[in-house]
Amino acid sequence: xxxxxxxxxxxxxxxxxxxxxxxxxxxxxxxxxxxxxxxxxxxxxxxxxxxxxxxxxxxxxxxxxxxxxxxxxxxxxxxxxxxxxxxxxxxxxxxxxxxxxxxxxxxxxxxxxx
Amino acid sequence: xxxxxxxxxxxxxxxxxxxxxxxxxxxxxxxxxxxxxxxxxxxxxxxxxxxxxxxxxxxxxxxxxxxxxxxxxxxxxxxxxxxxxxxxxxxxxxxxxxxxxxxxxxxxxxxx
Numbered sequence: 001x002x003x004x005x006x007x008x009x010x011x012x013x014x015x016x017x018x019x020x021x022x023x024x025x026x027x028x029x030x031x032x033x034x035x036x037x038x039x040x041x042x043x044x045x046x047x048x049x050x051x052x053x054x055x056x057x058x059x060x061x062x063x064x065x066x067x068x069x070x071x072x073x074x075x076x077x078x079x080x081x082x083x084x085x086x087x088x089x090x091x092x093x094x095x096x097x098x099x100x101x102x103x104x105x106x107x108x109x110x111x112x113x114x
Numbered sequence: 115x116x117x118x119x120x121x122x123x124x125x126x127x128x129x130x131x132x133x134x135x136x137x138x139x140x141x142x143x144x145x146x147x148x149x150x151x152x153x154x155x156x157x158x159x160x161x162x163x164x165x166x167x168x169x170x171x172x173x174x175x176x177x178x179x180x181x182x183x184x185x186x187x188x189x190x191x192x193x194x195x196x197x198x199x200x201x202x203x204x205x206x207x208x209x210x211x212x213x214x215x216x217x218x219x220x221x222x223x224x225x226x
């Protein structure tokens with residue numbers, strides 16, 4: 001199993017500002033992913049955080065809005081830029097070691113934009 | 115991308131078996147079926163996964179049909195703590211690991 005720490009656990013932010021969310025894992029992982037869960041909705045994959053290279057974004061998500069860093073095999077950040085109330089969601093990171101293995105999720109960051 | 119179809123909600127009596135169905139008719143041969151659940155305000159929790167054979171662990175059993183087009187998650191003795199949204203996911207391979215794409219899931223309510 002893995003211990004995944006996300007910071008902050010929650011935040012209330014002013015529109016137009018940016019927030020960086022951190023995801024720290026207690027062991028090296030192959031893949032790290034970032035998800036968004038809007039109120040009352042399922043999880044939507046934002047991007048795959050690639051170690052040492054640019055993240056791979058899903059349709060509808062762009063790097064300018066959600067820049068992602070992954071400097072090593074245990075850490076990643078997601079920034080929500082120029083926030084609007086529509087960005088109010090829970091943001092979750094997830095880690096996977098390989099094919100046919102389970103994914104582990106952090107507890108999420110609950111973001112409210114006012 | 116293989117898509118999954120699940121009933122939006124189900125009810126089950128406490129102590130009974132909860133059987134959650136999932137259709138994944140476009141699954142390809144090397145894609146796994148995963149089940150996760152999300153209890154309110156928590157991150158998703160892994161339950162079980164399988165490729166072709168039926169699987170069982172301490173939490174649940176997974177029954178996959180022979181043609182792999184559908185599966186059933188079985189919680190053998192449901193408790194009130196099993197009330198959650200259950201997601202059936204077909205994994206997509208990327209760089210040797212799977213990428214999970216969530217559908218809407220089934221909201222399972224266990225009644226006393």
